Amino acid sequence: MLPFLYDPKADREVIEIVDEEKVKEKVEEYLRSLQEKGFRITSPRRLIVETILQNWDKHPNVRELLDLIQEKDPSIGLATIYRTVELLVEMGFLHEVNLDEGFSRFEVSLKDIHFHLVCRGCGRVVHLKDEDQKSQVAEEWAEDMGFTLLPQSIELFGVCHECLRKGFDPSRMPQGECRCRRRRRMHRGLM
Amino acid sequence: MLPFLYDPKADREVIEIVDEEKVKEKVEEYLRSLQEKGFRITSPRRLIVETILQNWDKHPNVRELLDLIQEKDPSIGLATIYRTVELLVEMGFLHEVNLDEGFSRFEVSLKDIHFHLVCRGCGRVVHLKDEDQKSQVAEEWAEDMGFTLLPQSIELFGVCHECLRKGFDPSRMPQGECRCRRRRRMHRGLM
DNA sequence: TTTACTGCAAATGCTTTGCAAATCA
DNA sequence: TGATTTGCAAAGCATTTGCAGTAAA
Numbered sequence: 001m002l003p004f005l006y007d008p009k010a011d012r013e014v015i016e017i018v019d020e021e022k023v024k025e026k027v028e029e030y031l032r033s034l035q036e037k038g039f040r041i042t043s044p045r046r047l048i049v050e051t052i053l054q055n056w057d058k059h060p061n062v063r064e065l066l067d068l069i070q071e072k073d074p075s076i077g078l079a080t081i082y083r084t085v086e087l088l089v090e091m092g093f094l095h096e097v098n099l100d101e102g103f104s105r106f107e108v109s110l111k112d113i114h115f116h117l118v119c120r121g122c123g124r125v126v127h128l129k130d131e132d133q134k135s136q137v138a139e140e141w142a143e144d145m146g147f148t149l150l151p152q153s154i155e156l157f158g159v160c161h162e163c164l165r166k167g168f169d170p171s172r173m174p175q176g177e178c179r180c181r182r183r184r185r186m187h188r189g190l191m
Numbered sequence: 192m193l194p195f196l197y198d199p200k201a202d203r204e205v206i207e208i209v210d211e212e213k214v215k216e217k218v219e220e221y222l223r224s225l226q227e228k229g230f231r232i233t234s235p236r237r238l239i240v241e242t243i244l245q246n247w248d249k250h251p252n253v254r255e256l257l258d259l260i261q262e263k264d265p266s267i268g269l270a271t272i273y274r275t276v277e278l279l280v281e282m283g284f285l286h287e288v289n290l291d292e293g294f295s296r297f298e299v300s301l302k303d304i305h306f307h308l309v310c311r312g313c314g315r316v317v318h319l320k321d322e323d324q325k326s327q328v329a330e331e332w333a334e335d336m337g338f339t340l341l342p343q344s345i346e347l348f349g350v351c352h353e354c355l356r357k358g359f360d361p362s363r364m365p366q367g368e369c370r371c372r373r374r375r376r377m378h379r380g381l382m
Numbered sequence: 383t384t385t386a387c388t389g390c391a392a393a394t395g396c397t398t399t400g401c402a403a404a405t406c407a
Numbered sequence: 408t409g410a411t412t413t414g415c416a417a418a419g420c421a422t423t424t425g426c427a428g429t430a431a432a
Contacts, residue, residue: 040406040411062396077414082397098289102422103396117338128332137328138347141319147308147349154347156329158338231386231431253421268389273422293397294421388429398419405412 023053030093039087044076048084052094052108059097059105059125095153099125112151113138121163214244221284230278235267239275243285243299250288250296250316286344290316303342304329312354 027050031041039045051068052060060068062081069076085106088094092112097105099118107114113135115128128134135149142149159168218241222232230236242259243251251259253272260267276297279285283303288296290309298305304326306319319325326340333340350359 042406042412044413075414079398079415080413083412096291098291100287100289115332117333117336119338120341126336126338128336134332141306141325142308142347142349145308145317145319146352147310147317147347148352148355149347149349150311152348154345156333156338156340156345157343158333158340161337161339164339229386233387233431235388266389270390270423271388274387384432386429386431388427390426390428392423392425394421394423396419396421398417400417401415403413403415405410407408407410 020054023050026053030088030091033091033093034087037091044073044080045084047073047076048081049088049093052085052088052106056108056110059099059107061101061103061105063103065106092151095151097153098155099123100155100157107153109151111135113149114153116153116155118155118157119160119163120157121159121166121168124160211245214241214247217244221279221282224282224284225278228282235264235271236275238264238267239272240279240284243276243279243297247299247301250290250298252292252294252296254294256297283342286342288344289346290314291346291348298344300342302326304340305344307344307346309346309348310351310354311348312350312357312359315351 027046030049030053031046034045035041047069048065051065051072055068058064062078062085065081065085066076066078069081085094089096089106093109094106095109095114097107097116099105099116111131113131115131115134117126117128118124138154139149218237221240221244222237225236226232238260239256242256242263246259249255253269253276256272256276257267257269260272276285280287280297284300285297286300286305288298288307290296290307302322304322306322306325308317308319309315329345330340
């Protein structure tokens with residue numbers, strides 16, 4: 001699944017993609033990169049990339065992407081989304097995010113290595129501060145074992161202090177409260 | 192899935208489970224803990240726990256566990272293994288390990304927080320050195336964001352230097368070489 | 383005896399794939 | 408035109424679940 005096509009020298013800007021203007025630019029930039037690797041620019045691909053970039057700060061899963069994309073063009077099929085998302089991950093444009101839900105979420109790769117902190121109580125997902133520095137620490141840990149880290153999203157599971165305050169006790173948690181159980185599959189809204 | 196039943200005060204010995212004697216002791220210890228939480232000691236559970244402990248240094252998946260267990264008692268069913276393994280994870284005796292293969296592996300929790308380094312080239316999995324210290328670093332990162340980490344296995348994906356030397360290039364990797372692609376499902380031997 | 387547990391088979395749900403038609407270069 | 412890509416429907420596969428029978432306490 002991962003970066004067969006990833007180019008470590010590619011420009012991954014650490015900026016927020018705030019306006020539609022910026023999104024359009026980025027869409028064309030990504031499509032151009034695809035083309036440079038020998039892939040074709042197609043309208044489903046443009047639409048999918050656009051939708052992902054418009055939701056750059058969410059962590060959509062394929063089902064959610066399908067809904068968002070079909071609002072614009074109902075003819076787009078599920079398999080195309082799977083295939084495009086796989087391609088974008090291989091290109092290094094997306095990170096696959098695993099929140100232990102039984103399906104994958106995807107996020108625009110603004111950093112090569114990215115950390116998520118996931119609350120088992122309320123399901124909240126936050127990013128670490130100073131990720132560049134923390135990535136470097138993780139890279140050193142890996143190098144120390146003779147490994148070079150690839151770009152990826154690293155998920156850390158815990159409980160947020162708000163949930164702890166509300167009485168969440170990991171050793172005595174009432175079933176059914178946790179939003180993050182694998183059991184509960186389904187489409188649960190962008191995070 | 193995770194630690195509804197986990198007891199942070201439980202004794203998770205950082206010792207190697209080398210001999211059958213030690214395994215037997217541990218099996219009974221785990222079963223006793225189950226019983227204390229109100230679960231029953233049954234022969235399928237004893238067999239499953241025993242097999243997992245005998246393979247404490249592997250990372251078996253459910254399919255592999257089924258094979259190992261059915262060698263001893265062919266009447267044990269797949270669902271029982273899923274259910275027991277889930278229970279053991281909830282108790283904090285096992286960590287669920289995700290190597291991005293499309294299924295879970297399981298490992299005896301000798302540490303609360305445990306790191307795996309996975310090579311995308313050859314599939315090799317190694318553990319970090321000084322895990323206690325590194326866990327503490329990760330815990331500090333989480334606390335800094337108002338989260339308390341739960342026990343878990345954290346997987347870091349990279350390329351080992353041997354693979355790099357052999358010419359593995361993440362940006363130009365020939366399809367089909369990587370043992371870690373999601374596509375290739377199946378049972379691929381204990382790691 | 384009561385309740386938990388088990389095995390089986392069926393169901394679930396995410397993801398992948400074969401293929402003919404459509405599209406890009 | 409020729410190779411990719413797409414959409415659809417059908418598979419594939421890990422995991423979960425309903426239920427009737429079995430076994431622990």
